[in-house]
Amino acid sequence: MLSGTRVRLVALDLDGTLVDSVYQHVAAWHEALSGCGIALSMWRIHRKIGMSGGLFVRGLMRELGRELDPQVAVELRRRHAAAYAARFHEVTPLPGARELLETLTRLGASWAIATSGAGEVAARTVALLDVPSHVPVVTRDDVAHAKPDPDLFLRAAERLGVAIEHSIVVGDSVWDLLAARRAGALGVGLLSGGYGHDELQSGGAYRVYEDPADLGRHLDEIGIREPDG
Amino acid sequence: MLSGTRVRLVALDLDGTLVDSVYQHVAAWHEALSGCGIALSMWRIHRKIGMSGGLFVRGLMRELGRELDPQVAVELRRRHAAAYAARFHEVTPLPGARELLETLTRLGASWAIATSGAGEVAARTVALLDVPSHVPVVTRDDVAHAKPDPDLFLRAAERLGVAIEHSIVVGDSVWDLLAARRAGALGVGLLSGGYGHDELQSGGAYRVYEDPADLGRHLDEIGIREPDG
Numbered sequence: 001m002l003s004g005t006r007v008r009l010v011a012l013d014l015d016g017t018l019v020d021s022v023y024q025h026v027a028a029w030h031e032a033l034s035g036c037g038i039a040l041s042m043w044r045i046h047r048k049i050g051m052s053g054g055l056f057v058r059g060l061m062r063e064l065g066r067e068l069d070p071q072v073a074v075e076l077r078r079r080h081a082a083a084y085a086a087r088f089h090e091v092t093p094l095p096g097a098r099e100l101l102e103t104l105t106r107l108g109a110s111w112a113i114a115t116s117g118a119g120e121v122a123a124r125t126v127a128l129l130d131v132p133s134h135v136p137v138v139t140r141d142d143v144a145h146a147k148p149d150p151d152l153f154l155r156a157a158e159r160l161g162v163a164i165e166h167s168i169v170v171g172d173s174v175w176d177l178l179a180a181r182r183a184g185a186l187g188v189g190l191l192s193g194g195y196g197h198d199e200l201q202s203g204g205a206y207r208v209y210e211d212p213a214d215l216g217r218h219l220d221e222i223g224i225r226e227p228d229g
Numbered sequence: 230m231l232s233g234t235r236v237r238l239v240a241l242d243l244d245g246t247l248v249d250s251v252y253q254h255v256a257a258w259h260e261a262l263s264g265c266g267i268a269l270s271m272w273r274i275h276r277k278i279g280m281s282g283g284l285f286v287r288g289l290m291r292e293l294g295r296e297l298d299p300q301v302a303v304e305l306r307r308r309h310a311a312a313y314a315a316r317f318h319e320v321t322p323l324p325g326a327r328e329l330l331e332t333l334t335r336l337g338a339s340w341a342i343a344t345s346g347a348g349e350v351a352a353r354t355v356a357l358l359d360v361p362s363h364v365p366v367v368t369r370d371d372v373a374h375a376k377p378d379p380d381l382f383l384r385a386a387e388r389l390g391v392a393i394e395h396s397i398v399v400g401d402s403v404w405d406l407l408a409a410r411r412a413g414a415l416g417v418g419l420l421s422g423g424y425g426h427d428e429l430q431s432g433g434a435y436r437v438y439e440d441p442a443d444l445g446r447h448l449d450e451i452g453i454r455e456p457d458g
Contacts, residue, residue: 020271022271023259023271027256031319039324041440043421090259095268194275196424196426196427197425197427197428198426199427211270
């Protein structure tokens with residue numbers, strides 16, 4: 001096999017991919033929206049989790065047929081952050097998440113975490129995972145545009161000094177998969193954020209696994225192998 | 230058109246179909262399970278909402294590779310009921326739910342509500358919807374087996390004195406759709422419980438709509454029409 005086709009980088013999303021936090025984010029956005037007098041169904045919020053906060057609020061407003069008041073947008077983000085912090089004690093790593101990261105490290109793969117979340121919240125979440133300090137954690141604060149723009153994954157590749165081509169992006173939402181395609185990377189979907197299999201495949205997932213544990217058992221299928229493999 | 234092929238009955242699920250309560254049920258089960266020392270991912274709980282409580286607990290245990298201790302099962306249900314009650318203030322009718330029920334009444338359709346939930350909780354939930362007192366509300370307490378067994382829908386048809394054939398079952402989960410098929414009814418899926426479109430179609434949905442508002446705009450597509458239509 002030509003070395004040029006080996007996987008160069010594995011960029012992993014955080015919420016719903018490595019930690020079981022999507023439903024807490026849904027509940028926190030619902031609480032924030034209700035607090036601002038905005039009624040929106042939980043499933044519609046769920047389907048927007050993982051995209052950039054700015055696009056998220058804009059998308060919600062469009063569904064409601066309202067104009068986006070910048071002050072309300074700021075207030076929504078503030079309320080969401082508070083409501084999520086109040087639920088953070090419920091958040092745990094997904095099954096197999098720590099083991100998957102350990103395996104990637106052991107196999108000598110370059111890997112990074114790339115999340116649409118803000119730096120402060122991401123840092124608290126990453127602390128649940130025992131991530132080595134040299135691993136890049138790229139957050140909303142590091143880029144001009146979060147997912148589905150490709151910037152987060154491009155920045156992760158840049159931080160590791162590798163080309164994004166032949167990289168794998170692992171995520172639980174269609175926003176991860178769309179960003180992966182825009183970045184020129186291969187997207188792998190996980191069901192652990194609560195999307196359906198078909199939604200992820202339609203979003204461009206090359207393969208879909210249940211959760212980090214299931215992905216960890218099938219790394220060979222996506223071309224991640226023992227150094228001598 | 231032969232009168233024998235007219236829709237005789239519309240049987241509607243409650244949670245996720247008429248009220249926005251699935252995510253609160255997911256959170257309540259997660260809290261109940263954690264309280265009993267059982268770690269289970271939110272998305273796995275989500276995919277089992279709507280099935281009978283007995284099957285639900287048994288299914289979860291199977292996924293965890295554990296035996297079902299009857300005392301733990303009772304304790305789980307007690308904790309879930311308490312945790313759901315604590316979240317009930319967040320639960321609202323889904324967009325268009327009240328209007329859909331009013332339209333069905335206006336068109337002279339026989340309709341009923343059929344839920345895997347317990348009678349007491351269902352009564353509290355139905356109270357959010359202004360359901361006329363003559364409408365049958367069939368709950369877990371009324372049948373030997375809840376969904377995906379067909380008993381709830383068969384009982385609804387019996388209560389209205391109509392045959393289940395040419396009936397329509399509206400639900401947000403695959404358990405509703407499987408029960409509809411076993412009852413010999415036509416299943417219609419709604420995305421408002423958070424399942425993906427394809428999951429509902431694979432479960433046997435004849436058509437899939439977003440929520441009660443979307444279904445209400447397309448009643449003609451499933452053969453429900455004005456009395457002279």
